[in-house]
Amino acid sequence: MTTTLFGLVPSPNEDEFVFRLDDEARIRQAREILSGNETSRVHVQGRVVPETADHNPEWNFHLDPGSITFFDEADEDCDATGHYVATQLDRVGEEGFLPENIWAPSRSRITRELGG
Template identity: 50%
Template sequence: MPRYFAFEQPSSPGQEFIIELTDEQTIDHALKILSGEEQSRVHVHGRIIKRTQPYNPRFSFYLDPATINFFDMAIEVCDANMVYVEDHLDEAGGAFLPGSHWCPWDSRLTREITSN
């Protein structure tokens, strides 16, 4: 069963991006980040899909759950803040975010989204 998590970026104050996790190991890793048990691989990486999802309606893109993982360090070419990605989404997948890989260096999970 999928679970949903939010992350924020200091470079995009007041914004929150929602991701869907479907893999049990990735979900467990996300929960360890939130509990503070995982201190190293805490930043979000995945491949952008250029469509809106109901769980993340503020953005015209989402991360493919099958590609989401967490990292400590990554190459600069996939780093961008969520607002910049939204504003330049038509360029994503070319010279901007090659292969549609997005790895916001300052991303940090903030909470699990639970239904009411």
């Protein structure tokens, strides 16, 4: 199985958040976004896992690689800055805040491919 890491900025002026992709089709999609060939579904969303991951040690949560997709517009209940999610982890999944633990920062931007 191929594993590739990508960096994203959840919103302007935030620290980079690293996510892992294990699916070849999603890896291709991320690369298309980075190259500028994909211009509509360019934001990252996925299911929040409330624990630090080896590939993302600066954050107290990561995204489940199997849940990650790309989107154009998000439900506002799933939109939050990365720092807000990090400080409100105990509320993730509660009514009105990241339903089903899905985080979809509407201003997210993939910044780079880090490799595997």
